[in-house]
Amino acid sequence: MTVQFPKGFEWGVATASYQIEGAVHEGGRGESIWDRFSHIEGNIQNGDTGDIACDHYHLYKDDVALMKELGVKTYRFSISWPRIFPNGTGDVNEEGVQFYRNLLEALHEAGIEPAVTLFHWDLPQKLQDKGGWLNRETADAFATYAKTCYERFGDLVPRWITHNEPFVHAFLGHYFGEMAPGMKDLRATLQVSHHLLLSHGMAVKVHRELGLQSEIGITYSTSSVYPANKHVKDKEAAELYDGMLNKWFFDPVLLGSYPEDIKSRYEEAFPLDFIQDGDLDTISQRIDFCGINYYFRTIIAYDNTVPFWNGREVQKEHAERTAMGWEVYPDGLRQRLLECKERYGNLPLYITENGCAADDVVNEGKVDDSFRISYLDRHFKAMQEAIEQDGVNLKGYYLWSFLDNFEWAYGYDKRFGIVYVDYETLQRVKKDSFYWYQQVVKENGLPS
Numbered sequence: 276m277t278v279q280f281p282k283g284f285e286w287g288v289a290t291a292s293y294q295i296e297g298a299v300h301e302g303g304r305g306e307s308i309w310d311r312f313s314h315i316e317g318n319i320q321n322g323d324t325g326d327i328a329c330d331h332y333h334l335y336k337d338d339v340a341l342m343k344e345l346g347v348k349t350y351r352f353s354i355s356w357p358r359i360f361p362n363g364t365g366d367v368n369e370e371g372v373q374f375y376r377n378l379l380e381a382l383h384e385a386g387i388e389p390a391v392t393l394f395h396w397d398l399p400q401k402l403q404d405k406g407g408w409l410n411r412e413t414a415d416a417f418a419t420y421a422k423t424c425y426e427r428f429g430d431l432v433p434r435w436i437t438h439n440e441p442f443v444h445a446f447l448g449h450y451f452g453e454m455a456p457g458m459k460d461l462r463a464t465l466q467v468s469h470h471l472l473l474s475h476g477m478a479v480k481v482h483r484e485l486g487l488q489s490e491i492g493i494t495y496s497t498s499s500v501y502p503a504n505k506h507v508k509d510k511e512a513a514e515l516y517d518g519m520l521n522k523w524f525f526d527p528v529l530l531g532s533y534p535e536d537i538k539s540r541y542e543e544a545f546p547l548d549f550i551q552d553g554d555l556d557t558i559s560q561r562i563d564f565c566g567i568n569y570y571f572r573t574i575i576a577y578d579n580t581v582p583f584w585n586g587r588e589v590q591k592e593h594a595e596r597t598a599m600g601w602e603v604y605p606d607g608l609r610q611r612l613l614e615c616k617e618r619y620g621n622l623p624l625y626i627t628e629n630g631c632a633a634d635d636v637v638n639e640g641k642v643d644d645s646f647r648i649s650y651l652d653r654h655f656k657a658m659q660e661a662i663e664q665d666g667v668n669l670k671g672y673y674l675w676s677f678l679d680n681f682e683w684a685y686g687y688d689k690r691f692g693i694v695y696v697d698y699e700t701l702q703r704v705k706k707d708s709f710y711w712y713q714q715v716v717k718e719n720g721l722p723s
């Protein structure tokens with residue numbers, strides 16, 4: 276065994292509701308902002324939508340059987356809020372509850388522990404019609420939704436994740452405009468990000484009040500940020516970008532305050548008057564773990580035409596890249612894990628997403644995705660170094676993704692799965708990486 280992980284290290288796979296379920300008009304489900312956004316022409320590559328996706332809603336038993344064959348200990352998926360509350364609040368949709376109970380019971384039968392994400396971006400459209408996350412009342416609605424999930428599913432869920440990647444939902448959905456609900460307004464983005472974090476704290480408080488034995492945390496998209504070169508301006512720009520991307524979301528939850536360097540710049544432009552007294556106490560409720568989603572590093576060059584953080588992403592020439600164009604940089608994962616340990620203490624961490632898109636094709640019933648195996652192999656080595664050499668309290672790993680699925684604005688072109696999905700027939704085909712990962716899970720380490 277060349278690379279061995281600690282005994283009890285948890286190997287898993289991850290998905291999300293809108294990306295795999297389909298059945299958007301079935302089982303009493305209400306409309307989500309992604310149903311609305313994906314049906315607006317021009318928003319999604321090839322005009323794709325999540326209407327059918329992987330049809331996991333009907334095929335979940337086959338998918339759980341495949342996970343059992345894979346041998347993973349744990350499976351991270353998200354609950355679709357509009358399946359539980361079609362209008363966002365009000366009456367509970369019992370058919371939606373039943374679907375997730377069936378899924379949870381199938382996982383329990385298969386000996387697979389669920390890690391459930393409460394919000395992975397598919398906000399009920401009815402709440403968006405009332406301002407969405409711009410509206411502070413959406414945080415209250417989220418706490419009610421969370422409480423309902425704890426009550427209905429808590430007997431079968433050992434691990435809860437309040438939010439998936441608040442940076443991505445806030446900034447790509449409300450500033451860069453490439454994701455639902457497709458806004459382009461920085462002050463709105465900061466208001467949304469604050470209400471996302473506030474709702475996280477409210478959901479943690481409810482979890483503690485119910486005295487649940489399960490653990491609860493939050494999942495962040497994150498990247499290690501590097502200056503383009505040694506110039507002080509580049510270093511300052513990288514610092515500010517790290518503040519915008521990472522600290523703005525990690526610090527309120529883990530330190531109880533927003534990072535001053537970027538906050539003061541925002542306040543020069545507009546008052547952050549959506550931050551109310553007591554909010555940061557709520558947001559910084561103790562959590563049991565932090566989820567880290569890492570795919571690539573970020574290189575920043577000074578650019579004073581970019582407001583607030585005065586920096587723009589630059590690409591390393593001739594770098595190895597995935598089908599998303601993201602640089603393959605496993606050292607950045609180790610770096611980011613060490614940064615978290617040094618800034619926030621040794622809170623338990625899970626890699627709640629990591630993986631790569633590749634141009635996978637089926638050839639005589641097989642999929643040679645050696646590129647993905649190489650990507651994973653190198654990131655696993657970086658993880659193991661973080662544990663063994665840097666003392667990072669890394670407890671587990673969820674591979675993104677179990678299935679090829681709807682990759683948001685990119686539609687179905689970008690394949691992240693270790694299981695190939697033929698979107699014409701919905702047939703699943705195990706890729707070579709499925710068998711490779713099966714061995715890693717079995718051996719709790721990398722094959723020599």
Ligand SMILES: OC[C@H]1NNC[C@@H](O)[C@@H]1O
Pocket residue numbers: 291294440496568628675681682683691
């Ligand atoms: O882009 C790959 C993944 N990144 N994190 C959030 C997921 O929903 C994405 O598919």
